[in-house]
Amino acid sequence: MSGRKPRSVANPLESTITSPSERILKECHCLYVDSDHGLVKIATSLGVRLLPPRKKIFVMIMGNHSAGKSSFINWYAEEHIQKTGVAIETQGFTFITSGRKRESLTGNATLHLYPHFRPILDIKGVMDYVSAEISTSKQKKFSLVTFVDTPGLVDGDMVYPFDVNSAITWLGEQADLIFVFFDPMGQALCKRTLNIVEKLSEKCGDKILFYLSKADEAGKETDRQRVMMQIVQELCRRPGLNKCGFEMPTIYIPNPQKPSRCVNQIDGMCQTIEKTINQAVQKTLDQLEKDCDLICSTISSKLDKDRTDVLFNKSVRLHSFLCGALGVFLPVLFILSFIVHTLSKEQLDELLGEGLARTFTVFTGIIMYLWEWIPEDGQVVFVIVFGGFCYLLLFLAKRFASKRNKTLTKKEKRKMAEYSDYIQDIVKPKKAKLYEWYLQQCAAEYDL
Ligand SMILES: Nc1nc2c(ncn2[C@@H]2O[C@H](COP(=O)(O)OP(=O)(O)OP(=O)(O)O)[C@@H](O)[C@H]2O)c(=O)[nH]1
Ligand SMILES: [Mg+2]
CATH class of the missing domain: 1.10.287 (Helix Hairpins)
Structure with missing residues (x-):
């Protein structure tokens, strides 16, 4: 049963109103890539290599097959972008992001859009399984996020056309956040998922977050607690993950036709994304300051x-x-x-x-x-x-x-x-202005 619904397009008309964070990230990016006075160009002429900052954060979603990964992305963007269903729906890697036009890109075009993900081609056979979906949605903080939807993981006879473990591990290392979905069905303890998570936690344990997805399907509260215990025990059994005291919020896609009494912590996920965006803005502004100092001291x-x-x-x-x-x-x-x-x-x-x-x-x-x-x-x-x-x-x-x-x-x-x-006269004052802007936004958001 495949739930391919007709695509309704969120925000079909490009909204010109963008959030201060988006503006700050965009302006910082422009300061780096400007064709006349871009910092990257200036630094290159001085023999220094600078990388332009990313305009968005990367959130990779991984987990068992049918755990609700694609559904979460669709819910976040408020648009049916990714195919969802009980069959194995997502077989490759899809970058889902917001842009001016609704567009679907295949392998080559995708890597052209995300050049720093090009090394993924070192993994044999992955090229045909990389794509991008550009949506016009600007819901929540979607304009500042690129989601990476990953293939559903299963154990046993399933043959993947490429080394799925290496590909997910590599992409996870590049991401700012990694959401791992465990669903309460029989697949909850998929060994492949646990292996990848264990591998990833060696290098970037601090950005991995676990969720019990489709919690509304877990039955009664006692059943849900049992499933959660089972998953946590299984995670703790892994030497690389043995740091008991896991947090595993329960989430599900709210369905007005099927209200559930189960606690839904999906809003917490949105706040985590927002927090990561704010950190990215701060990091970008700090990096801008450092790069300016590096250029001046080199000169x-x-x-x-x-x-x-x-x-x-x-x-x-x-x-x-x-x-x-x-x-x-x-x-x-x-x-x-x-x-x-x-x-x-x-x-x-x-x-x-x-x-x-x-x-x-x-x-x-x-x-x-x-x-x-x-x-x-x-x-x-x-x-x-x-x-x-x-x-x-x-x-x-x-x-x-x-x-x-x-x-x-x-x-x-x-x-x-x-x-x-x-x-000294243009970039630094601009950075100071952007920082002020950022602080004003924080003050307004947190009502300080
Ligand atoms: N009740 C309930 N059903 C859900 C929820 N999220 C997803 N589903 C359903 O679960 C099925 C699988 O969802 P998908 O989003 O396709 O799952 P996936 O993890 O992307 O699956 P693969 O791409 O195959 O790995 C679909 O039929 C969804 O409608 C949820 O929170 N609650
Ligand atoms: Mg999927």
Whole structure:
């Protein structure tokens, strides 16, 4: 029996009224992805990797087959989006979210919409079982939530076309909240569900919440208590979950045609979602502050480094120049001394003028004196050593020149100053305004 009802569309006309939380998350997201001055772009140009914040929280719903997972999503969105029924209805993963247009997306398009979920493709065969449903509903906090509906879990002969345990575990790790549904029917103690929950609790136990779903079908209060005891005992038996004192609220989809006297804690689920959204808003604003500081400190450390590099380059350039000049000057002087030595005083005076000729004569005199001081059989060795020394000087000049660090161009420095001003004058005041907005919303909501 499959309960495919005709789709009634909630909020067919796009409502322009959005909640402050939605606006804050959207504006923060825009600050990151803006094509001109997006923080992601600025950070990339500085060699820093930033991730834009998510605009919505992810709530994964998992549990036994027919536990009411899809029905809960439909109830939350107040639209019949997901197929429900007693047969195995949900066989893959569906991202259910709100948007401007009612749309159904298949694998590729879905992962295009949620690129950070792309690694799920590492699990063989899962591609054909990923889809997305976009609804226009804005009921409750649906515009700030993306639900992930998961395949119903069963034990035994059921063959899944992909490694369902790994896929749910991986998706659960990405989610902000994980709701685990246990229904009071025979399936309540499905081993597969318990295995996955145990695995997930190793890494993200704090975001897992258990619910006894379809509680209105559990019979009398005593029966319900018995089922609950049974489930809790089974959970406590697992070493990874042995932290007795589980909370397991009872929930069911309210049905006006079939009123039940059973306590329904479904509103508590909505409050949990709301709380997680508020935490996400706070986290996003805090992250924005941290990312701004990271960008500013990266810019100032780059400018500091540039200043030291400029000084270093100056001293390296001086060393290179001195070595190069000596490497050229010494052999030239040596050769000139021999030439000048062969000329007479009159020829020199005529050639260089009297003053310069005298200086030259003194210099060449010293060099010739030194040269004659070297024993004749050592003169060849001296020339070789002297040549080697001059070569070494030229080599050092080249070495010093190549040691220069790359410094920032004027354009790059201007750009960095611009980025820094933009963060200080635009982004930070905007963040402060958004925080104020958030606090005002809290004050209004909690009537403070
Ligand atoms: N009485 C009662 N019936 C419910 C409730 N929630 C769901 N159902 C019914 O239980 C059946 C299964 O519900 P689904 O929402 O399809 O369950 P599911 O967990 O998505 O199932 P799979 O996708 O097959 O794993 C449907 O016939 C629903 O109408 C509830 O709170 N109370
Ligand atoms: Mg389902």
